[in-house]
Amino acid sequence: TGEAVTSVAKDETIVVSMCVGVALAFVLSMLNKLTGLGLLSRMAERVTFVLIPPLLLIFLVLGTIFLGVATPTEGGAMGALGAFAMAMLRGRLSMSLLKQALNTTTKLSCFVVFILIGSTIFSLVFQGVDGPRWVEHLLSGLPGGQVGFLIVVNIMIFFLAFFLDFFELSFIVVPLLAPVADKLGIDLIWFGVLLAVNMQTSFMHPPFGFALFYLRSVAPVVAYTDKVTKKLIQPVTTMQIYWGAVPFVLIQIVMVGMIITFPGIVSSGLDKPEVYDMDKIRLQMETEMQNSDLPELHMPEEGTAPEPGAASPDAHDPLKDMQDAVEGEKKK
Structure with missing residues (x-):
C-alpha cells in the first residue's frame, strides 16, 4: 500500500x-x-486594535470562502452576523439603525430578484428568436480568433458598465458570451475571472458607480473646521470624486490587459490534472485481491473444458477494467 500524499x-x-x-x-x-512592557508605541497599539475588527470581518467573508468553509452566499451571511456583533459590542446598534438596515436589505434583495426575473424573460424570448445563435456567429467570426474575441468583449463590457450594474451584466450579457468562449476553446473559469475584473469598473465610473455614491454620502458637502488641526476643510465636490476614481479605473483596465497577456495569473491557481501511476495502481489492486476472501480463479489448460463453476476465459478482469477506466479518465 502506498502512502497518502496530501497537498494544501x-x-x-x-x-x-x-x-x-x-x-x-x-x-x-x-x-x-x-503588562505595560512598552513593546509597542501608543500609535502602533492603537492602530492594531483599530484594524483587528475590520480584518476579522474580512476574514469572516473572504477567508471562510477561500478555506472552503462557506459558500459565497454563506460568507456574506457570516459577514453580516460579524458586523451585527461588532455593532452590539461597541454599543452602536439601535432599533432605528436595525430597521434601516433591514429596509435597505429588503429593497436590494427585491431589486436583485426583479433583475433575475427580467433577465430570465429576456433570455427565453432571445432564445425563442434564435438570438444566441446570431450572437455566436457574430462573435465567433471576429478577426484575430481568441484574442480578437477577448478584446471586443472586454471593450463592450467596459462601456456597458457605464449604464448597467454588475447584476445586469452577470444575468443578461455573460450567459450570451459564455457559449461562444467555450466554442473558441477558452477556459470558462479563466474567462469568468477576466469578466469579473472588468465588471468591477462598473462600481467606479459615472454615472451609476455605486462606489461614487458611497463616497458622496460620506464626503463633506460644506466646509467645516477640523477638530484636531483647527483648520478649515473645504468641501469635496462630485466632480472631484469622479476624477479621483479615474486612476482606479485605469488600474482595472491594466489588470484586464495583464490577465489576457499572462493567463497564468489566474490559471496557475486552478486544480492541476491528476497523474495516475498505473504500476502503483496494479500493485495496490493485486495486494487487495490477495488479502481479500475471493476464491482463486483457475484458468483451464488449452484444449480442456473448464470445470463446472469455474470462471470463463471471457469473464471480465476487474484489474483490466480498472485500468481501462483510468485510461479513459486520462483521455478526458
Whole structure:
C-alpha cells in the first residue's frame, strides 16, 4: 500500500498564515497593554486594535470562502452576523439603525430578484428568436480568433458598465458570451475571472458607480473646521470624486490587459490534472485481491473444458477494467 500524499492549496496557506500573523499581533498588543512592557508605541497599539475588527470581518467573508468553509452566499451571511456583533459590542446598534438596515436589505434583495426575473424573460424570448445563435456567429467570426474575441468583449463590457450594474451584466450579457468562449476553446473559469475584473469598473465610473455614491454620502458637502488641526476643510465636490476614481479605473483596465497577456495569473491557481501511476495502481489492486476472501480463479489448460463453476476465459478482469477506466479518465 502506498502512502497518502496530501497537498494544501496555496490560497489556503496564505489565508491561514495571515490569520496567524494577525492573531499574533493582537495577542502581543494585548500583553503590551495589560503588562505595560512598552513593546509597542501608543500609535502602533492603537492602530492594531483599530484594524483587528475590520480584518476579522474580512476574514469572516473572504477567508471562510477561500478555506472552503462557506459558500459565497454563506460568507456574506457570516459577514453580516460579524458586523451585527461588532455593532452590539461597541454599543452602536439601535432599533432605528436595525430597521434601516433591514429596509435597505429588503429593497436590494427585491431589486436583485426583479433583475433575475427580467433577465430570465429576456433570455427565453432571445432564445425563442434564435438570438444566441446570431450572437455566436457574430462573435465567433471576429478577426484575430481568441484574442480578437477577448478584446471586443472586454471593450463592450467596459462601456456597458457605464449604464448597467454588475447584476445586469452577470444575468443578461455573460450567459450570451459564455457559449461562444467555450466554442473558441477558452477556459470558462479563466474567462469568468477576466469578466469579473472588468465588471468591477462598473462600481467606479459615472454615472451609476455605486462606489461614487458611497463616497458622496460620506464626503463633506460644506466646509467645516477640523477638530484636531483647527483648520478649515473645504468641501469635496462630485466632480472631484469622479476624477479621483479615474486612476482606479485605469488600474482595472491594466489588470484586464495583464490577465489576457499572462493567463497564468489566474490559471496557475486552478486544480492541476491528476497523474495516475498505473504500476502503483496494479500493485495496490493485486495486494487487495490477495488479502481479500475471493476464491482463486483457475484458468483451464488449452484444449480442456473448464470445470463446472469455474470462471470463463471471457469473464471480465476487474484489474483490466480498472485500468481501462483510468485510461479513459486520462483521455478526458
